[in-house]
Amino acid sequence: MTPPDEDTKRRTLWEGRLASPMSERVRSYTSSLDVDLRLLPDDIEASLAHAAMLHDVGLLDGDASQAIASGLQRILAECDAGAFAVSPDDEDVHSAVERRLHELVGEPALRLHTGRSRNDQVATDIRLYTRRTVAALLDGIDSLLSTLQRVAEQHEHTAMPGYTHLQRAQPVTLSRHLLAYAAMLQRDAARFGDALRRADELPLGAGALAGSTLPLDPANVARRLGFSRVAANSMDAVSDRDVVAEVVFACALLMVHCSRMCEDFVLWCSAEFGFMSPGDAQATGSSLMPQKKNPDVAELGRGRAARVIADCVTALTMLKGLPLTYDRDLQEDKRALFDALDVSADTVGVLAEFIDTARFNAGRMRAAASDPLLLATDVAEHLVRGGVPFREAHRIVAEMVRRVEAEQRSLTDVSEAEWEAVAPGAASGITGLFDLDAALRRRGM
């Protein structure tokens, strides 16, 4: 048996096959290390389980198994300490780890890749990364939900206009408005949960695409890594990136929800609305205009939704039309996945702080909600209770609105007699409808 010579560690994982080393330009174009180095903890977690299984089935003796495990733990420690050094020859995180392991423990390192391929390895790493990163994101979503709920409780009775078409529509409470975002976020959280559940199966064991001729025990690895089951089809296992597409989409929809919240905040922070003011530590100024206090956080939250939507496009478009099984195009999955999860986590985190520290101007909100036109529907529904068909009631009130607008009067200026004239027998009590708090109570707010 050839002993591992000194130069082994300088080789690519597949050297021997080709007559010349990779050109610098090609190495630079194909290397994924700057992106996938983030998978290092996951790669090591998977390798630890893989090595333990190899030992269990007799493909690795106790000494080699021991050496590999302690070497991998040491690499993880180096990584945690920020002391893991990549080599220019490392193609990706997998080869970097194997190279370093060989430096640390020698010959046993050459036995680790037994019965696996980078194809099933990276598919496993991605799932481990996604599992732990989504868990952190879900914590962030929970915090944002708590913030929304806390502020909503404080403003349970803060009246404000509800808008459709950005036109004042009917009075609502700030609580109702903020809890609408909470409802969106709860669906988002559930969506991530579904994606994780669907991805809860182990690709390792699929090898390059066709499993292995060695007596591996994937169920053993699944157990060690906390997967519920082993992927059923080896060719699917190495070419499947559904978990990437699905999680990136869930991030995109989460960011879309955040962008709607942000749009409302940008509006509310304007002089024209005046409903909200960011904390001084959460606002920014202008390099030119001394008076400016800008809600940049909300604008960036809105703008970054575009980026995560684009990450979703990357994931789907990259996959479209790829023949089975693994194609190198799949390398592009990680950049999109990492970006979508990063932006999402940062955004929910900063929005929680933005909301928590903002001042809501209940007076401005109440004044805006006090526009009697917002109760036009209440009048129409009052007429319905008096027996007028709704479509007629709507027309009666609409015409009255047009009339008072033309006469530069308010709806509250219309007397019961005037109402009676257009809605005979149904007008009694209309003039009493124009109380904002009563209007909210009529709607259960």
Add this chain to the structure above:
Amino acid sequence: MTPPDEDTKRRTLWEGRLASPMSERVRSYTSSLDVDLRLLPDDIEASLAHAAMLHDVGLLDGDASQAIASGLQRILAECDAGAFAVSPDDEDVHSAVERRLHELVGEPALRLHTGRSRNDQVATDIRLYTRRTVAALLDGIDSLLSTLQRVAEQHEHTAMPGYTHLQRAQPVTLSRHLLAYAAMLQRDAARFGDALRRADELPLGAGALAGSTLPLDPANVARRLGFSRVAANSMDAVSDRDVVAEVVFACALLMVHCSRMCEDFVLWCSAEFGFMSPGDAQATGSSLMPQKKNPDVAELGRGRAARVIADCVTALTMLKGLPLTYDRDLQEDKRALFDALDVSADTVGVLAEFIDTARFNAGRMRAAASDPLLLATDVAEHLVRGGVPFREAHRIVAEMVRRVEAEQRSLTDVSEAEWEAVAPGAASGITGLFDLDAALRRRGM
């Protein structure tokens, strides 16, 4: 009370408020009828439940309720018979139904819109439409799964090359390859199921955005329409289009899976691969070249994935940055939803037929799989069983591959002595590895 005059039926739902009728250009730009007419059965189903609830809570007397129900049933019958005539004045499916109902039953029609808005109405219609249409799509996916499984059973032992990087990698069976698509489709089906479950709540009752001042009973309506629960937040209920985004994404990923299948089929149908031949009734020819027999179905399945990915972009981008609650931008949701579901259903249907009627050329596949290079990994793993570290075994075999390539020999031409020279003590039995069927059995195929 003003009686409904003759002209009422020519009015928009909101006439009375504005001094002049809508300009033709604006009417044409804002009308959604050519798209949303497909919601008619759903709109009527929802209206029937709404009217029944209005009766139950005392807002509609028995006669009106009766008249409305029979009128709606008649409109549905007209629709089924292709006899429902739209009017140029109809803005959308909701106004078309109310207009027609008024023509049919008169005054009671003016009472139907009591306590609801088109905002909660269309949100409800979309869910009903999605529920029934996704159910049909799931049937189509099931049929495609059955076809795949049936053909896979026929080809359980049909050897073919498995590919990575479109390079022959290791031998697999056609069954394994086809069942990889089945695994994708099973995840797709589950994804639609999750989306439906998440959307299983009734928006009706949310009104325009703030509920109603009338004593409605949304739980009654939910029960009648088969929803598990009522939307918790009225402002969310009318602005939420998650079900659209999520279903369109599920369609996009389904189509991406189909596009991968299609890419494989296009390759297999080429003269170079020669693995597959479409049925004559499933192929097309050329207007110029008399010899052509083209797999257009597979190409279109691949190309249309682009369109459904774009539908997903429409849904997300349309929603991004919209303030609460309803904005007219939301109207664009339906075109994307309908297109994504149509393309998906058509594609899974036509692919089932395409696969079912295609001829798979087992001879060509087996010949391609018989390339001894596909068993290079088997040799390396054999060396591992003989104690060689895998990384060394890989290098030994890779160098042998390079050598035989240079000498224009085959791997099967290498004698045990030659192997022994490079892998001392581990070579015994290598030359016996090059049996295709045995290689498949070693992998459990």
Add this chain to the structure above:
Amino acid sequence: MTPPDEDTKRRTLWEGRLASPMSERVRSYTSSLDVDLRLLPDDIEASLAHAAMLHDVGLLDGDASQAIASGLQRILAECDAGAFAVSPDDEDVHSAVERRLHELVGEPALRLHTGRSRNDQVATDIRLYTRRTVAALLDGIDSLLSTLQRVAEQHEHTAMPGYTHLQRAQPVTLSRHLLAYAAMLQRDAARFGDALRRADELPLGAGALAGSTLPLDPANVARRLGFSRVAANSMDAVSDRDVVAEVVFACALLMVHCSRMCEDFVLWCSAEFGFMSPGDAQATGSSLMPQKKNPDVAELGRGRAARVIADCVTALTMLKGLPLTYDRDLQEDKRALFDALDVSADTVGVLAEFIDTARFNAGRMRAAASDPLLLATDVAEHLVRGGVPFREAHRIVAEMVRRVEAEQRSLTDVSEAEWEAVAPGAASGITGLFDLDAALRRRGM
């Protein structure tokens, strides 16, 4: 020579090659007629030129040429009259025309497809369609530009706040604001012009992909159709869809510009801004809320930008990774192209009307622009003229803004002495800066 039998007209263009007719499901899935029928005038224009060339080079005698020309003219007339009837057997616009021509003129129709393929034919049709449709769109853009310029002239001195971050920043005029959109539209128009120039070459003559063995004269056809040159590479000519991608992108960016205009209009129409009010014939109401007057046109213009962005995704994603030359995926190009051009033309048309009929509330704008904070930069620049480094001047004014805000005073309440205290030697004249019209004049407005 076999005479064209009775049944020829029922055949596909390529029948003879395959043993069985196309299945109904495949026909329905592959047919493009519902989309590409719009190319009929272009298809006929190209066929007329092609037939004339065939005559010129001696491949068509005078009688056949005559018959074909008059037959094609008649089909065009049928089309203009809405009387062109498609047959269920027509695969696409090309086969529909050839089928109908055969019905009208018999045997000569069988000679029209000489030396061409549907591949070069459709590439030509698309260019003709794009040329005439973009010309119409450019007229629409011109009209919108005229409207903007006319309204801008009316409001040359109408002061309003200019916004950054949706915060009031500095005073501008409505004219300046409206002409910013005009600048965008002018770039859009130039972009379409570039795309047309780049596409000004004739694909016809490229055949399926490799030209023809017949003595065709593509330059003759180019001259007749008004193309400047013939495509240089036949394989590129039939697989190139750059004109689609480029025009759809130009539409997407045009719509993005329109969406920004629309967003401003939606804001301006809100009660909070109150800067703009749509004409009654250009607004819509609510089915529930009698008081509503909504700017739906602006919302739809904004929302439909999402759709055209998605059309751009369709075009690019459909093309990505397609091998040369023609693949059926390319069929999806037309739906995206037509939709992008339709939406763009409709939107610029309706926006011109929307702007033309809207009322701009100069009083509300001026009041909002009169906030003295908008002149904080003027104060800082005044200090600069007095020798203060700008960064210091900025800080001095910013601190003053903070102070007056805390004291609930206005910047105009700050005396020259107070300014002198913080900016010794540079404060003279500051209190005179707070005149809105003078501030506009200082900026050349």
Add this chain to the structure above:
Amino acid sequence: MTPPDEDTKRRTLWEGRLASPMSERVRSYTSSLDVDLRLLPDDIEASLAHAAMLHDVGLLDGDASQAIASGLQRILAECDAGAFAVSPDDEDVHSAVERRLHELVGEPALRLHTGRSRNDQVATDIRLYTRRTVAALLDGIDSLLSTLQRVAEQHEHTAMPGYTHLQRAQPVTLSRHLLAYAAMLQRDAARFGDALRRADELPLGAGALAGSTLPLDPANVARRLGFSRVAANSMDAVSDRDVVAEVVFACALLMVHCSRMCEDFVLWCSAEFGFMSPGDAQATGSSLMPQKKNPDVAELGRGRAARVIADCVTALTMLKGLPLTYDRDLQEDKRALFDALDVSADTVGVLAEFIDTARFNAGRMRAAASDPLLLATDVAEHLVRGGVPFREAHRIVAEMVRRVEAEQRSLTDVSEAEWEAVAPGAASGITGLFDLDAALRRRGM
């Protein structure tokens, strides 16, 4: 006048306005420095011109002007030497430069920002960056064009099958095929040129949005920076990102073209096609399968097209629906722009090397092109020359193809008598058509 105190350099550009420093989370969320640091040379180029103009118009005295210029040059030198150190307090490249300039030259640094805003500054930087980076990309495209043309010349007479629907269609030359890509790249280059021409106007002078009250001379700056004109509308100038969208789109279409080339190369490198083999230094191997030699470069080129398409989505979606003028969302433009240009430049560079070093297997190509079915069209066109209407000729040959296929014969086995039987009077000479080189010559290849 307050002297710049020690702490000035720790401040944000706008400190003074707000009571508390920015929170760490907000700083991290809003900082763009990790992305926009690449603009440093452009920012300095623009600042040098701006400062020179300030001196020319008398807003900066000679000493200050001198100090600023030498300070900026020194920062540029630090940047070139990799020695420019960012501070955690720097918000973006603009504030980093101003901060460092202040460290280097003191008080004059506080005068540089006179009459400008980061809004017009970054718009200018982006144009300068784009101008120089696109110039480099155009050089890369030129090199790729040269490579294609050189290889095409070597293979002017190398026959290969041309494909439609990935079915062999007609014989072409490798030259014709490679030059089809060249045609695409030439359009790409022109497209970048158009974008640069359209962006050839200076935003600087627009200030935050409304110009300045100081006597600036933007034409002076334009001259110094090599812009042909000054932006006409200040509000457009600071909110316009057309150059980003247009250049990113041009990159996306370029990458789509590259992806089509890559797809062909992936096919050609397969064992089934066998037309092409990458250089050993341009190929990669497998970590598991010792025999593999993979064309990863081509796969990544194809996959990365997805990413640049997504960059185009980011640019358009980010801009959609933004009100005028500057909104912080615009910050996301740079990441998309930089990525699109980087990927494009890397891809054209690596593809030139990939093609240059690949081996084209003329023997395999010729063998594939020698399939007589590829000349079926030649037969049909021969019949046309004999007077048969093309549609009939097509049918006659198609039926013959079907017959010989059924009889497992070749088209070359069909005797003239057999042809005569189906095409009386037109068959003479058909059997002489089946010469590949002659067939190419008939098409001018």
